[in-house]
Structures are given as structure tokens and as C-alpha cells.
Amino acid sequence: MKTVEQHIRDVLDLVEPLEPIELDLLRAHGGVLAEAVSSAVSLPQFDNSSMDGYAVAADDLAGASAQEPVRLPVVADIPAGDVAATAVRRGHCARIMTGAPLPRGADAVVPVEWTDGGLATVAVDRPVQPGNAIRRVGEDVEKGTTVLRPGVRLGAGELAVAAAVGRGTVPVHPRPRVVVLSTGAELVEPGSAIGPGQIWESNSYMLTAAALDAGCSAVRRGFVGDDPATVLETVEDVLVQADIVLTTGGVSMGVYDVVKEVLSRLGTVSFDKVAMQPGMPQGAGTVGESATPILTLPGNPVSSYVSFQLFVRPVLRRLRGLAPDPLPAVHARLTAPVPHSPKGRRSYLRAVLEYDGSAGPTPYTAQPATRQGSHQLSALAEANALVVVPEAVTELEEGSVVEVLRLPEAF
Ligand code: AMP
Ligand code: MG
Numbered sequence: 001m002k003t004v005e006q007h008i009r010d011v012l013d014l015v016e017p018l019e020p021i022e023l024d025l026l027r028a029h030g031g032v033l034a035e036a037v038s039s040a041v042s043l044p045q046f047d048n049s050s051m052d053g054y055a056v057a058a059d060d061l062a063g064a065s066a067q068e069p070v071r072l073p074v075v076a077d078i079p080a081g082d083v084a085a086t087a088v089r090r091g092h093c094a095r096i097m098t099g100a101p102l103p104r105g106a107d108a109v110v111p112v113e114w115t116d117g118g119l120a121t122v123a124v125d126r127p128v129q130p131g132n133a134i135r136r137v138g139e140d141v142e143k144g145t146t147v148l149r150p151g152v153r154l155g156a157g158e159l160a161v162a163a164a165v166g167r168g169t170v171p172v173h174p175r176p177r178v179v180v181l182s183t184g185a186e187l188v189e190p191g192s193a194i195g196p197g198q199i200w201e202s203n204s205y206m207l208t209a210a211a212l213d214a215g216c217s218a219v220r221r222g223f224v225g226d227d228p229a230t231v232l233e234t235v236e237d238v239l240v241q242a243d244i245v246l247t248t249g250g251v252s253m254g255v256y257d258v259v260k261e262v263l264s265r266l267g268t269v270s271f272d273k274v275a276m277q278p279g280m281p282q283g284a285g286t287v288g289e290s291a292t293p294i295l296t297l298p299g300n301p302v303s304s305y306v307s308f309q310l311f312v313r314p315v316l317r318r319l320r321g322l323a324p325d326p327l328p329a330v331h332a333r334l335t336a337p338v339p340h341s342p343k344g345r346r347s348y349l350r351a352v353l354e355y356d357g358s359a360g361p362t363p364y365t366a367q368p369a370t371r372q373g374s375h376q377l378s379a380l381a382e383a384n385a386l387v388v389v390p391e392a393v394t395e396l397e398e399g400s401v402v403e404v405l406r407l408p409e410a411f
Contacts, residue, residue, distance in 0.1 A: 001275040004310065004346055008326075011284050011311050014293040017321040018243060020171040025163055028154050030215055031172035032321035037148040039165040042138035047102040049078075051133040054115060054122055055088060055096045055106035058130040069116075069123035078103060093122060102134055109133035141165065151321060173321035178211040179242040180204045182223035183231055183249040183259055184299060189222070202377065203248040203304050207297070210308050211246070213411045214316045226256045235263075239288040243319060246312060249299030252281040259283065259296045269294060275345045275391060278303035278374035282311065300374035306348050306386065309407065327386070327405040332364035334387070338396040341389040353385035353404050361401045383407065 002010075020034030049055065056072065064070040072093040076086045080099035087104040088094050094103050102109070108128045116123040141147055147161045148154075154162075154172065162170050180203075187201040188194050204220045211218035219241065224234050231250070238245060250259035251271060260283060263269040269285030280303075283296035295315065297307040314324035332353055341347040350369040357363045366387050369379030388403040389396065396402065 001273045001280075001344070004274060004276050007272065007274045007282055007284075008311060008314060008324075011295060011315050012318055012324055014284060014286060015244070015315050015318050018173045018176060018319050020321075021174050022169045022171050023174075024169055025154075025159050025167070028170050028172045029159060031154050031175065033148055033150050033152050033154060033158070034171040034173050034321060035150050036146045037162055037165065037167060037170060038144060038146045039141045040143065041141075041166065042143040043141035043164060044135050044137055044139065047137055048080075048135050049096045049098055049100050049102060049109045049133060050135045051109055051111045052097050053095075053109045053111040053113075053133060054093045054124070055103050055109050056093045056124070056128065057088070057090055057106060058108040058128050058132070060091055060093075061110070061124055061127045064124050064127050066125045069125045071121050071123050073121050074119060076103065095119070095122075107131065107134075151323075153322070173319070175215060175217040176243040176316055176319040177241060178208075178216045178218040178244055178246060178316070179221050179238040180207045180211065180218060180246045180248075181221040181234060181238065182299075183226060183247060184223060185226040185256070187223045187225075203297075203299065203301055206301065206305055207246055207248065207308055207312075209410075210305070210408075211312075211316065213408050214313055215320055215411075216316055226250065226258045228258050228262045231258050232262045235287060235294070239290055239292045242292055244315065245287070245292060245294040246308075247294065247296045248304045251283050251296045251298055263287065263294070263296065269296065271296075276306075276310075277342055277345045277347050279307040279310070279348075280345070282307060284311075298374075301377050302350070302374040302380055305380055309386070309405070310348070313408075327407065329388075329403050329405050330364050331362040331401050332366035332385075332387075332404045333360075333362060334396055334398055334400050334402055335365050335367045337398045338368060338387070338389060338400075341394050341396070343394050344391055346391050347387075347389035348405070349387040349389065350379045350383035351385050351387045351404065352383060353406065364404065366402060366404050384409075 075092045076094040078096045078100040088106050107130045182204040188198045190200040201223050208218045208220040250257045271283040274282050281298050287294050297304045318324045351366045354365050371379045386405040
């Protein structure tokens with residue numbers, strides 16, 4: 001059997017970051033920057049006032065006090081956006097607003113709060129330091145410097161900087177197009193009537209949602225039965241709209257394990273047993289002339305979900321241009337024993353992770369779900385974490401400190 005780490009390396013080898021495209025800022029939101037953004041200009045581009053007040057020559061106010069305010073004639077009114085290139089002579093001043101260009105001849109701004117707010121002349125009741133309330137050219141960004149490095153995710157702050165240096169578009173790795181296809185003759189569309197031996201299909205909803213949560217643009221192709229020709233046709237059909245294809249079901253040892261049967265024949269997808277529980281049967285490779293990556297996940301819903309979090313998620317991250325980091329891990333104390341874990345396979349138990357802030361080895365507790373079967377979906381909905389039980393460990397006492405992987409929240 002293959003180790004979890006080996007399978008992670010193998011699936012990561014199938015992909016590279018998607019070719020960057022130039023996107024408008026809001027379309028780039030949440031994307032990963034592909035090239036550095038540097039500023040062609042200094043920010044601020046011109047000296048300007050950081051307050052509403054009066055632009056003055058500081059020397060003119062040397063003797064100002066509350067008892068003897070200095071009075072200066074107001075020669076101009078300078079709003080933000082003013083293009084008039086105003087100048088003030090010694091002994092004069094201009095009313096100025098926040099963000100407005102500093103007039104020639106002025107070397108300080110007096111906040112309106114230090115004055116009587118006069119319009120024709122203004123009385124100032126204290127001296128001012130040269131440079132007061134002035135935002136200088138380049139004090140935010142120096143011309144030519146890098147403001148955003150490749151690999152950053154473009155959130156609010158990043159988009160603000162890009163816009164502020166004048167960029168209308170930025171090069172980002174596009175959102176990976178993920179197509180999700182399930183297989184199984186027993187599957188029925190939720191919302192419609194069900195017959196004996198049938199089940200409502202859930203994996204493709206789960207995986208499509210998980211791919212959306214992982215920042216992808218995911219499409220649910222739905223499900224097909226266990227007919228080999230139909231499965232192959234459908235896989236080939238979705239290749240043009242996919243950067244990666246995910247399938248579920250049909251990869252274990254059953255007689256009707258159609259995904260394995262059909263894709264094995266192509267010779268570009270290999271099927272392995274990975275030393276884990278749930279999720280042992282895994283397939284990965286490429287299909288079609290486009291060599292589109294495909295990961296074939298097991299059909300049991302919990303296996304499929306855990307496989308997504310362990311294997312698919314890092315692959316999607318790499319496609320997006322992010323580091324293929326695993327789920328974030330913390331240590332936690334078990335609030336219940338784990339009576340059995342298979343020797344030689346790593347278990348991932350659905351659990352509720354909580355912060356209780358207690359002193360000691362860790363401030364977190366983990367409550368393993370009581371229903372750990374790979375078909376038992378009820379525990380999945382409640383879980384926010386996976387307890388990791390190493391290959392060599394077969395049981396754990398209550399209170400044991402274990403590694404716990406945090407599951408992603410909905411986007
Ligand atoms: P398979 O891997 O196809 O043998 O499926 C293993 C188990 O998972 C069976 O009990 C299937 O009925 C179930 N299963 C397979 N695919 C799905 C699906 N898309 N949604 C819900 N359950 C599924
Ligand atoms: Mg099946």
C-alpha cells in the first residue's frame with residue numbers, strides 16, 4: 001500500500017499553476033497574483049494636506065498664541081482635486097481641504113481646529129511646525145517599488161493597492177474549472193422519487209461545494225450509471241470545460257467498478273490502495289489529448305470527502321498558484337477514547353474541535369463522532385475537524401493528545 005504522503009506527491013505532480021490571465025480588479029478578487037505589481041509612480045504623487053485647514057508659511061505664525069492670535073488674509077480656497085496651481089505669498093494663507101495639493105509658498109497646514117475658521121482672514125492661536133499635516137510625495141509608495149508580490153491572494157487590501165497605483169487589471173491565475181461526475185447505477189437525483197435499492201446522490205453536491213469553497217469555479221456534471229461506454233463518453237465530453245475532473249465511485253474491487261475498468265484501459269490513470277481509512281482506493285492520472293488531470297475518488301461519501309480534503313484540495317491550490325499546503329493542524333485532547341484503529345493505515349476520524357483555553361498540553365479538545373462509518377454522512381455535517389490516528393496506533397485513551405486537521409468552512 002502507498003502512503004498518504006506518496007499519493008499527495010503523485011497527485012501534485014499532475015498539475016501546475018494555470019496560465020495567468022489579465023483580469024479587471026473585481027474579477028480578480030480572491031484570485032492569486034501571477035506577477036509582481038510595481039508602481040510606475042510615487043504615492044502620494046504630489047505633496048498634499050492631511051487635514052482640513054489652512055496652508056501657511058510656518059514662519060508667519062512664530063509668535064501666535066491664544067492671547068495674541070496671528071491674523072492672515074485667506075487668498076484662495078483649495079479643494080481636493082484642485083488643478084489651479086495656487087501659490088501663497090508670505091503673510092498670506094489658503095484654505096485647504098484634505099487631499100488637496102499643497103500650494104507653492106506654503107510649508108505647513110494649520111488644522112481648522114486651531115483657528116477661528118475665518119473665510120476672508122483667519123486667526124490662528126498657536127505656532128505650527130514646518131511640515132505639519134502634509135503628506136509628502138512618495139511617503140506611501142516610492143516610484144518603481146513592488147507593492148504586491150506574486151502568489152498573494154487578492155483581497156480587499158491588495159485590490160486597494162493595485163487600484164491606488166493606477167492598475168485597472170492584474171495578471172492572476174484563473175479559478176480552476178472543476179467538473180464533478182459521480183457514477184453508480186443506484187443513484188437518483190435528490191428531489192425525485194426513489195425506488196427499492198436506490199439512494200439519493202450526494203457526492204457530487206458535496207464535492208462541487210468543496211471545490212467552490214476552495215476558490216474554484218466548479219460544475220456539477222451529475223451522475224451516470226455503471227455502463228462503461230457511457231462513463232467514458234461522459235468523461236471525454238467534460239474535458240473541454242475542465243482544468244481537472246473529479247469522479248466518485250467505481251474504483252474499488254467490485255465487479256461493476258466502472259471508473260477503474262474504463263480508465264485503466266487508457267493507461268494514463270493508475271489505481272492504488274492508499275494506507276488510510278477512510279478512502280483507501282484512489283486513482284489519479286490524465287485523460288484525453290488535453291491530458292486533463294483526473295482524480296477518481298471512492299464512492300463512499302465520507303471516503304470521498306476525506307479524499308477531497310487530503311488530495312484534491314492541495315491540487316486545486318497548486319492550480320490556483322498557491323502553495324499546496326495541507327489542512328492546518330492543531331493538537332487537541334480527545335474527550336473520548338478511540339477503541340479501534342486499523343494497524344498499518346492512517347485513520348481520519350470526523351470530530352468536533354473546540355477551544356477550551358485550558359492550560360496544559362493544548363487548549364483544544366476533540367470529540368470524535370460516534371458514527372465513523374464511511375457511509376455515515378450524519379457525522380460529517382457536524383464535524384469541523386479530522387482527528388489523525390497514525391498508522392502504528394490501534395487505540396487511543398480519552399485525554400490523549402492527537403493531531404487534528406481543521407476542515408475548511410463554507411466560502
Ligand atoms: P462504489 O465505490 O461505487 O462501490 O460505492 C461505494 C458506496 O458509496 C456504495 O454504497 C454507493 O452506493 C455509495 N455511493 C457511491 N457513489 C455515491 C454518490 N454519488 N452519492 C452517494 N453515495 C454514493
Ligand atoms: Mg458504484
